[in-house]
Amino acid sequence: MKNVLHQQVLDNMLQYRNSHPNFKFWLRQVNRKDRLNNGIWFQGTETYAAVGLYNRGGGTNMTRSFFLAFWLGKKDTAGVNLEIVWNEETDQKIISFYKKAIDLLGGFEKLTETKYRKLLATENIKQAAFQFLENEKPQIDSLLIEMGLNETMFITEEQFQSQLQKINLIQKKDNTMLNALQKKILIQSFDNFKATAEFNSRTLQAAFIPFAQNVLKNLVKKIEIQNIDLTGLIQLFKDRSGNHIANRYIPILFEEQNLQKELLQIFENLEHKGYTGAGKNGITKLNEEQLEQVKTFLINAFETKTIEEAIKLTEEFEALNIPEVKKGVYSPWLYYINPALFPIINTKHIQFIVWLGVAPIYPQAIKLFNELKELLKVNDLGLLDMWVYEMNELRDEPEVSEMKEPLNTILYGPPGTGKTYTTIEKAIKIANPAFDLDNTRQEIKKEYQRLCNEGQIEFITFHQSLSYEDFIEGIKPKLISENKEKPEVSNDLAFEIKDGLFKAICKRAVYKPDVQTKQFQLSTNDFDKASFFKLSLGDTLNSDDDIIYDYCIKNNCIAIGWGGTLDFTGLSESETTNLAKDNGESGFALSAISYFIHYMKKDNYVLISNGNSSCRAIAKVTGDYYLDANAEIPYKQFREVEWLVKDVNIPVNEIYHKSFSQQSIYKLDKQNLKLEFFIKSPEIKENLESKTPKNFVLIIDEINRGNVSQIFGELITLLEEDKRADEPEALEVTLPYSKEKFSVPKNLYLIGTMNTADRSVEALDTALRRRFCFEEMLPNPEHDLIGIVDEIYLGDVLKNINKRLEKLLSRDHTIGHSFFINVNDEEKLYQTFYDKIIPLLQEYFFGDYGKIGLVLGKAFVNDVSKVDSEKDFFAPFEYEEKDMLLEKKVYRIEKFENDVDYSNFLTAVKSI
Known part of the structure; x- marks a missing residue:
């Protein structure tokens, strides 16, 4: 089985050799761990290929000492470095050669005393490598000849041919991207998939493709395209798109009235609207040049007929590195243009591709999926798109029940070690195991924010004033006049029981859709035509108002309290x-009456709220307004409804992207309704039937800064794994204010952080400590983002500071690597020392500058004391230790205030 990176590098090196017959390079010799059989032609890994240029080993890293390193990074990044390594070299002449080569070529980054790296390119990688071989390698060859090392270092033709023949034999055995075992598994899996409803559904859904292709054909005819046009493509083509979306975006996409009418008619007649998601809601930031490049890309896609042409087309487009238009966005567009050539690729497909051992880049996905198309005997790559989602036996995402993450974790360590930073990735890994954490930090933060908005992740910082009433539940004051159902009541104060953050997330975590909710579903057509309203049936905090809800459920109606017994009929x-x-009605009452009687139409839907955070019932309006002055409840204004879901407690975040408002009746913003709740795809239905609920995460930053025993109260015991709900030793308590029975669900994870150097708080008490797993986070001086300033490797500075702090104080009082991350110039380094490091050291040592001097050295801490025996130095006063105090040392921090070019400051840093 081929490895894409290594095969591509080998092909490129052989191409260069064709025009330069004397060029020879070093290939892998030993088939350790079956690497050669897996297509790893060079020393390295699946994502790193080290092409040795000379015959000298680099030591323990197993590469040659002088090599080109081709690499694949996170999020489709790639590049080529020139690296020189001599970890175990003892020949001083050869070491001298390495150092002269480094000076000759210039531009190297010093990683260690025996390891240097020079980045050649992250774009046009092949061209950059060829330019190095053409222009700079001859200089190194000449240096070797000059130093008499050519016999020792040059690779012979015999050595090269021997290594190449070994690879050629392996390549002849297998010229496909898939091995025999993979093919057998894939064929069986696809045969099983063909017997499912999802296969039939995707087959029928293919009727959408001609419409999408028609849209794209007409789009590229426009003189110029705009960001809103690309947003329109995403919205129109997404799964479960609706008429309201088509009505909005088709007129934006096309000015010609006849074309608008034609496309809208086709769309309206489609049984399946939309096809797949793009991972984005829109495109907003492309400039004119980038928009023109996207247009050209789509035009060329219509002309592309072969796999080779498709690979070349997408390689060239990927090299443009256009923001927002990555493979997850553009691959569906290419698929609609040619469904038999271009596959759809998103996160799920990337996991599948990686499982097959192929580099997760779109050009290689084209080759892989077309090979799968032949293997599985299908014509439409869209069938493979749905099949990947159904391949449970191949998915690498863990089920909730199999998660290895402990339920309660505390990350602890000195300041600046990335504890809070790490909680974000840990929380995403728990809440959405399918998310690829190799994405960019920006995309990780975006996913984190999405999960926070969805209510799956909550973040809180503990502090000394936080109480049980804030965190679990408490009694809060409320003006009775806020109850707009009873405006005649005076402005007296009342008190309500309000859930705290912990209780609220526990409620969301424990929620499981009941049979009614699972079965509730609207057709796309019904959803498009309808409006949706939120309505309160009485005050849910007032038990006397329960009769209003019960009466409405029993009599298939909804009601409002305004209007008294007035008859508004006709x-x-x-x-x-x-x-x-x-x-006498005024203000909001007039608006509410109008909404209820005139704006709420038949076949609209009403969501009955249970407070601001949940929904207790859903109804379809079936009749006009009527008055029932003899009704058994205080409310007399009614509408007939059909109850679709009743007596439930659905968290609002399952239905709507916002919390419900205090207003008793208002029209909901349709854009904020969660389409997947109302129109359930086969995947969503399957998820609802799943026995494993979603995971929820509560992040508690600075957990030791609060009074933990007071904040958790009696719930501390319930945090234990075996005391969680549905566990064999499950416990529940009665909460003191609401008197509700309460337990902690087993799908709620707690992640805390604790700064071990914080002297202002006490350590965690034993009761909580034994219920948490503790994960130490130490400074990492080898962190990738720690840089070099004026030939000073800041990782070494961090090491030296920390070994002294550990000796003078403890490991808990070292400093973290974050202080030096992305510090890449003199000004930033100066700010780091004087705004962060030195103030922290002053805190550590209570202002004892002598000890700070032991850490940073005499260049940073000056002895400004002088032996002064003058009798009048102190005020006239007899004190037995006066003479000794005259000898006391006094220190000051050197601030290098007149050091315009930072030269003296940098010298001081070097001395650390």
Whole structure:
């Protein structure tokens, strides 16, 4: 089986050799761990290929000492370095050669005393490598000849041919991207998939492809395209798109009226609207040049007919590195253009590709999926798109029940070691195991924010004032006049029981859709046509109002309390308002009456709220307004409804992207409704039937800064793994204010952070400590983002500071690597020392500058004391230790205030 990176590098090196017959390079010799059989032609890994240029080993890293390193990084990044390594070299003449080569070529980054790296390129990688071989390698060859090392270092033709023949034999055995075992597994899996409803559904869904292709054909005919046009493509083509989306975006995409009418008619007649997601909601930031490049890319895609042409097309587009238009966005567009050639690729497909041992880049995905197309005997690559989602036996995402993460974790360590930074990745890994954490930090933060918005992740910082009432539940004051159902009541204070953060997330975590909710579903057509309203049936905090909800459920109706016994039947909106106003109604009451009677239409839907954070019932409006002055409840204004879901407690974040408002009745923003709740795809239905609920995460930053025993109260015991709900030793308590039975769900994870150098707080008490797993986070002087300033490797500075701090204080009082991350010039380094490091050391040592001097050295800490035996130095006063105090040392921090070019400051840093 080929490895894409190594095969591509080998092909490129052989191409260069064709025009330069004397060029020879070093290939892998030993088939250790079956590496050669897996296509790892050079020393390195699946994502790193070290092409040796001379015959000398680099030591323990197993590469040659002088080599080109081709690498694949995170999020489709790639590059080529020139690296020189001599870890175990003892021949001083050869070491001298390495140092002269480094000076000759210049531009190297010193990683260690015996390891140097020079980045050649992250774009146009092949061209950059060839330029080095053409222009700079001859200089190194001449240096070797000059130093008499050519016999020792040059690779012979015999050595090269021997290594190449070994690889040629392996290549002849297998010229495909898949091995025999993989092929057998894949064929069986696809045969199983063909017997599923999802296969039939995707087959029918293919009717959408001609429409999408038509849109794209007409789009590229435009003189110029805009960001909103690309946003329109994403919105129109996404799974479960609707008429309201088509009505918005088709007129934006195309000015011609006949074309608009034609496309809208086709879209409306489609049974399956939309096809797949793009991972984004829109495109907003492309400039004119980038938009023109996207347009050209799509035009060329229509002309592309072969796999080789498709690979070349996408390689060239990827090299443009256009923001926002990555493979997850553009691959569906290419698929609609040619469904038999271009596959759809997103995160799920990347996991699948990586499982097969192929580099997760789109050009190689084209080759892989077309090989799969032949293997599985299908014509439409869209079938493979759905199949990847159904391949449970191959997915690498763990089920909730199999998660190895402990339920309660505390990350502890000195300041600056990335504890809070790490909680974000840990929380995502727990809440959404399918997310690829190799994405960019920006995309990781975006996913984290999404999960926070969805209510799956919560973040809180403990402090000394935080209480049980804030965290679990408490009694809060409320003006009765806030109850808009009863505006006649005076502004007296009342008290309500309010959930704290911990109780609220526990409620969300324990929620499981009941049978009604699972079965509730609207058609796309019904959803597109309808409006949705939120309505309160009484005050859910007032048990006396329960009769209102119960009456409405029993009598298939909804009601409002405004309007008294006035009869608004047959009146226009203005007449309704005038009658209500004449009878003392005002303000919001007039608006509410109009919403209820005139804006709420038949076949609209009403969500009955249970406070601001959950929904207790869903109804479909089936009748007009009517008055029932003899009703058994205080409310007399009614509408007939059909109850679709009732007596439930659905968290609002399952339905809507916002919390419900305090208003008793208002129209919901359709854009914020969660489409997947109302129109359930086969995947969503399957998820609802799943026995394993979603995971939830509560991040507690600075957990030791709060009074933990007071904040958790009696719930500390419930945090234990075997005391969680549904576990054999499950416990529940009765909460003191609400009197509700309460337990902690087993799918709620707690991640805390603790700064071990913080002297202002006490350590965690034993009761909580034994219920958490502790994960130490130490300074990492080898961190990739620690740089070099003026030939000073800051990782070494960090090491020296920390070994002295550990000796003078403890390991808990060292400093973290974050102080030096992305510090890449003199000004930033100066700010780091004087704004962060030195103030922290002053805190550590209580202002004892002598000890600070032991850490940073005399260049940073000056002895400004002088032996002064003058009798009048102190005020006139007899004190037995006066003479000794005259001898006391006094120190000052050197600030290098007149050091315009930072030269003296840098010298001081070097001395650390």
